[in-house]
Every structure is written in C-alpha cells, then in structure tokens.
Amino acid sequence: MQYKHYLKWKEYPHLDKELRDELENMTEKEITDAFYRNIEFGTAGMRGIMGAGTNRINKYVVAKASEVFANYLLSEFSDAKERGVVIAYDNRQHSKDFTHMSANVLASYGLKVYIFDDLRPTPLLSYAVRELNACAGIVITASHNPKEYNGYKVYDETGCQLVPSKIEKLLSFYGDDEIYKFVEFDRLNENVIILDHVIDEKYFNDVEKIKLNHFKNTKDLTIVFTPQHGTGYQGIKTLLEREGYSLHIVESQAKPDPNFSKTLSPNPEEKRAYKAAIELANKVNADIILCTDPDADRIGVGVKHNDDYIILNGNQTGALLIDYLLSQNKLNDTLASNGIIYNTIVTANSGNLVAKKYNIKTKALLTGFKYIGEQIEQSIKENGDKFLFGYEESYGYLISPICRDKDAIQAAVLISEMALYHKNQGLSLYEALLKLYDEIGYFVEKQVSLVFLGESGLNQMKKIMNYFHEQSLSSIGNLRITSTEDYLKQIKIEDGVTSSLTLPSSDVVKFNLSDGSFIAIRPSGTEPKCKFYYNFVGESFEDASNKIKQCIKEIDDIVNNI
Structure with a gap:
C-alpha cells in the first residue's frame, strides 16, 4: 500500500513545492510511516504530524476531510446550506491556511461558512455553533500536542464533537481517492462570513453567570x-x-x-x-x-x-x-x-x-x-x-x-x-x-504512557492490548482484583460471574482492586501511545504511593515480556 500511494502523491499535478520536496527526500522508512494508513478520526478528531502523506496532516488531507464532511452534512440536514458550518483555529503552523481551505471546500458545496477574524479557543467554537444555529463546526487544532502536530476536530449541531456512530456515517463518504482534486484558492468564497467579537462578548456574559459567590x-x-x-x-x-x-x-x-x-x-x-x-x-x-x-x-x-x-x-x-x-x-x-x-x-x-x-x-x-x-x-x-x-x-x-x-x-x-x-x-x-x-481517603494518581512509533509500534501496542484483554489476572501488587471491565468485549467479570457493560465498545481494560483503587489500560486516540492509568487510594499519600510503585513494577515486567 505504502509505495503505491507514495507514487500517486508524487504524480499529483497540484501538489505544492513544499510537500513535493518532502516526498522527493523521504527515506524508505519515512515513506512507510507517511503512507501505511490513512490518518484516523480518534477520540478528538484527526490529529497528527504535519507533512506529506496519507498519515499526515496537510492541506490535501484537510481538504478531503472537508469534502467528506460537506457530503455528510448535506445528507443529514435538508437545511444544511442555510444553517452552515462554523470554523475556528488555533495558533499552530498552517492553522489559518487549513481554515481557509476548509471554508472554501465547504462553500463550494453551497454551504454557508462562518470563520472567526482571528484565532479562537475551542469552547468558543462549540458555543458559536449553538448560538448561530449552525449544523456543524470544525476546529483546526492539535490541542496540547507538540508544535509538529495539527488536527481537525468536527462538531455536531449541539456543539458536541461527533460520537463514533456519527463518525462512522461520515467515513462512509470517503471514496478511493485520498487526495482532494482542486485548484489553489486565491481568495475566500463569497459564502464565507467573517465573525467579529460580538459572539465573544455574548459568550463572556454567559460564562460570568456560572459564579456562585460575588466576593x-x-x-x-x-x-x-x-x-x-x-x-x-x-x-x-x-x-x-x-x-x-x-x-x-x-x-x-x-x-x-x-x-x-x-x-x-x-x-x-x-x-x-x-x-x-x-x-x-x-x-x-x-x-x-x-x-x-x-x-x-x-x-x-x-x-x-x-x-x-x-x-x-x-x-x-x-x-x-x-x-x-x-x-x-x-x-x-x-x-x-x-x-x-x-x-x-x-x-x-x-x-x-x-x-x-x-x-x-x-x-x-x-x-x-x-x-x-x-x-x-x-x-x-x-x-x-x-x-x-x-x-x-x-x-x-x-x-x-x-x-x-x-x-x-x-x-x-x-x-x-x-x-x-x-x-x-x-x-x-x-x-x-x-x-x-x-x-x-488519600488519592495518588499516575499515568504512564508508552510511545510506539510507526507501523511496527502500532503492532506492538496491539499485542499489549490483546494480552490484557485475554489474560485472567487475579491480583496486582498484593491487591486482589475484584472485577475486570473489558470495554472492547463489553463485559464485566466479578467473582467469576460475567455481566454486560452498557457503554459502547472501546479498547479499554480496567482492573478494580480490593481497596477501591484501579488500573486502566487503553491506546491513545490522538497519539501513538499506550496509556496506563494508576489510580490508588490509601490512608496517607505514602500508603497510596507505595501501592502504586509496586503495581507499576509488576505491570512493567508484564509489558516487557510481551
């Protein structure tokens, strides 16, 4: 898959010089990492390193996502064109360019598009979708990730990020072509409306209402x-x-x-x-x-x-x-x-x-x-x-x-x-x-993230998750496991009795321990990491900390032998 798609991108006539130069200078390993998959919608939309390729954030991937989003919205809302989409962006490299690209793609499908006159926070985007009665929203951001990252978060008409059932519908509009076929836009479409600070002031006034005391x-x-x-x-x-x-x-x-x-x-x-x-x-x-x-x-x-x-x-x-x-x-x-x-x-x-x-x-x-x-x-x-x-x-x-x-x-x-x-x-x-x-009680929490880069890293992360899904552990750190919650299988095992979990299927395993503590394991939805959540309670910070240290050592030993 990787090399075929790499060549396809190299042959694309509208590819800009910056990305073409990057493609020309890629090593075999870099080609594999940039093209071994299409970048996915995770727990917070699409997020990844900026650069050339299907597993990267770039204007072609962003434009394609916007085309797909436009088709999804037109299929879901009879009044999508009138209600429109609100787009916000943060301070990252290319965020403003990606915003204008997204706005023009959506507008080319007849959708009204609102964009802010400058960068804005994510919660204001959510608020604006609701305030303007838009049918959707987009934020160009990679949140707290390092500077090399950017992303594309999508919101529904309530100002909420799209849940998996809606994402699944959206993804059905992706065709075989991963590159959006376009000629460079030299200006914003006439369907694009620039928002000023009026909506900011409404938001500020509503935020002020949360106060409980007036000191x-x-x-x-x-x-x-x-x-x-x-x-x-x-x-x-x-x-x-x-x-x-x-x-x-x-x-x-x-x-x-x-x-x-x-x-x-x-x-x-x-x-x-x-x-x-x-x-x-x-x-x-x-x-x-x-x-x-x-x-x-x-x-x-x-x-x-x-x-x-x-x-x-x-x-x-x-x-x-x-x-x-x-x-x-x-x-x-x-x-x-x-x-x-x-x-x-x-x-x-x-x-x-x-x-x-x-x-x-x-x-x-x-x-x-x-x-x-x-x-x-x-x-x-x-x-x-x-x-x-x-x-x-x-x-x-x-x-x-x-x-x-x-x-x-x-x-x-x-x-x-x-x-x-x-x-x-x-x-x-x-x-x-x-x-x-x-x-x-005294609570001590620690999160340990193991980084797995590239295709081989992704495979190793899958092995680790499979181990914890399949193994029946009875204790960790001298603490009895009172129940295991496997959210992928949607089951809870307690004292040998299996019952159903009501939450949607998700790649998470959680071990509840006899003292009220727990350990949870899941792959990150936005980064190439496997996350281990250690949440412990004790009679003192020292008591809880000692429990955590012992459990981390045991889990590390297991992971190192997988």
Whole structure:
C-alpha cells in the first residue's frame, strides 16, 4: 500500500513545492510511516504530524476531510446550506491556511461558512455553533500536542464533537481517492462570513453567570496566568480582570506562536510547562497559577504551599471543584436533587466520593468529552437528570452547558472564585484538598504512557492490548482484583460471574482492586501511545504511593515480556 500511494502523491499535478520536496527526500522508512494508513478520526478528531502523506496532516488531507464532511452534512440536514458550518483555529503552523481551505471546500458545496477574524479557543467554537444555529463546526487544532502536530476536530449541531456512530456515517463518504482534486484558492468564497467579537462578548456574559459567590475582596487573590502561546489569552484575561483579581500574565508566553518558542511544553499536564509561570509566581507571591493549553479547552492549576508551588492533577482539581460547586449550591438552597456529574472510566474515584457526600449521583462514560456532551443533550431532550458538572482526569472541565466541550475559560473563572473562597477561610487550595482527603481517603494518581512509533509500534501496542484483554489476572501488587471491565468485549467479570457493560465498545481494560483503587489500560486516540492509568487510594499519600510503585513494577515486567 505504502509505495503505491507514495507514487500517486508524487504524480499529483497540484501538489505544492513544499510537500513535493518532502516526498522527493523521504527515506524508505519515512515513506512507510507517511503512507501505511490513512490518518484516523480518534477520540478528538484527526490529529497528527504535519507533512506529506496519507498519515499526515496537510492541506490535501484537510481538504478531503472537508469534502467528506460537506457530503455528510448535506445528507443529514435538508437545511444544511442555510444553517452552515462554523470554523475556528488555533495558533499552530498552517492553522489559518487549513481554515481557509476548509471554508472554501465547504462553500463550494453551497454551504454557508462562518470563520472567526482571528484565532479562537475551542469552547468558543462549540458555543458559536449553538448560538448561530449552525449544523456543524470544525476546529483546526492539535490541542496540547507538540508544535509538529495539527488536527481537525468536527462538531455536531449541539456543539458536541461527533460520537463514533456519527463518525462512522461520515467515513462512509470517503471514496478511493485520498487526495482532494482542486485548484489553489486565491481568495475566500463569497459564502464565507467573517465573525467579529460580538459572539465573544455574548459568550463572556454567559460564562460570568456560572459564579456562585460575588466576593468584594477579589483583589486579595493573586493569580499568575499563562496561555502557552495559545488562544486562551483574551478570554481569561478579560474575565478575570472584570472580576478584579490581581492578575499577572506570563508575557513571554502571551503572544500566539506556532513554535511555542518560550515554553518547554504547551501541555498543562506536564510540570515543565509551568517553569516560567512559577518564576513569575515567586516574584509576585501568587496564590494560584492557571495554565491553559493552546486551544484553551484544558487548564492546569498550580497552588502555593509553604515556599513552593504544587501542580494539581486533573482528578484533584475536579474533586475540589465538585466540593465547591455542591457545597455552595447546598448553602444557597439551589442544589438540584436530580443533579448529575459526568466523568470517565479512567477518572479517579475521589470525585465520586465527594459527590456522594451531597447525595449527588455520578456517571462514568468512555474517554472523550464528546460522550459527556452527548449525555447532556440526551438528558435535556428526555427531561432527565440536571447537569451539574463534567470533567476528565486530563484537565478538562465543564460547568455550564452553554457549550458541549471542555472549557478552560469557564474553569478559570470558577477555580479563581474557589481559591478566593478558601483563602477567605484561611486555606490554600492545597490545604483544602488535604482537608477533603481527610474525609474520603488519600488519592495518588499516575499515568504512564508508552510511545510506539510507526507501523511496527502500532503492532506492538496491539499485542499489549490483546494480552490484557485475554489474560485472567487475579491480583496486582498484593491487591486482589475484584472485577475486570473489558470495554472492547463489553463485559464485566466479578467473582467469576460475567455481566454486560452498557457503554459502547472501546479498547479499554480496567482492573478494580480490593481497596477501591484501579488500573486502566487503553491506546491513545490522538497519539501513538499506550496509556496506563494508576489510580490508588490509601490512608496517607505514602500508603497510596507505595501501592502504586509496586503495581507499576509488576505491570512493567508484564509489558516487557510481551
């Protein structure tokens, strides 16, 4: 397959010079990696390294995806042309070009297309789809991935990323030709409408409604914020300044930059991403650090503790937000008895235990915020449970369903308010977390990602997943496995009894342990990685950490022998 498609691309008359030169200089290994498959729609759309080939993100792959999306929308909506599609883009290389390419392809099919006048955060795209009553949306982004990556995320009419059943329909419109046959566009189609800041202001006003308290002393909270060269700058700066917080921005990382020149990593899950922010925080004696990823759907939190800054993980921030949301709603007598909180099957149990304190139910879904968005919409249509909060362990949170994707801007507003609330009680956010753990147990979480590059790496990753799907393990790290959840087979095995799982099939295995801890294993939907989630609880941090170390060693030994 690889060489045949490589030659086909070389012979393509409209191929631009940059990609043609790249093809000419490819080694055999590079040809194989660039053409061994068509880039896939994963948990967050298409995402990959930019370059020439079917397994890369480039304008031909993007144009083809847009052609396919146009045909899908025209088949699904009789009024698709009138309602149109909204497109947003981030700070990455070629993001604006890919946006204009997508807009022109969609417009050539008669679809009205809205694009923003500049880069915008992902949650604003979700909001805009709903506000404009569009039938779909697209974001050109690779979220928190390194600078070499870009991507193409697709959204439905509710502002939610397409779930697999819809993706399957979309993929049926792909033909045999992986290259879109086009002549270069020299200008935007007349069906393309440029959006100004009016919709931004509507969004800001709606985000402000999530506040639970209106503190008079907001100036007492000192915040350091870094947008990591991405799209979060304007929204978070605007809203936090309106509230009157003492806000300090990492100016070296404020300007959009496709190369992420002034940061060690644009990923708020990595501690090195906070280096410049911590330096500034030490200078201004900040209470908290806020760090958004390039498309501003994820947010990380740093907390001052003693003379250092501790970076909270997504499970910890989620548990704190749940406790704050529910406690304040209860205090204000506004806590809905039919409220529900959504998380995922790899999210720690800490948030569930916090919700249980307030008699609020939780529901775990498959990994990918689209499943949370889907549940919100379904519940509204059926007049079911009232959405209170949705979150993932990977630093994604949603407070208000004004959009249907994780929203770092909403989260920044509520995290800041929560931090001031606890400061007024004489506690840092970290001290508030310890107080919470005194009630529910001490949780320690660790995610280990094994990288598998190229076709051989993909095959090895499949071997690892097959092993854990097929082997019947009884214990890990001296802890008994009380149940195994195999989401690929859609079964749960507990005490030798097999029952059905109700969630859709997905390549995930989860081992629930006798002390309330769990280990989950899944391949990444956006990167060539196999992810191992270790979520442990103990009587202290030391107790939980010791359990994790032993279990990681056992799992590593198994993987190294596969």
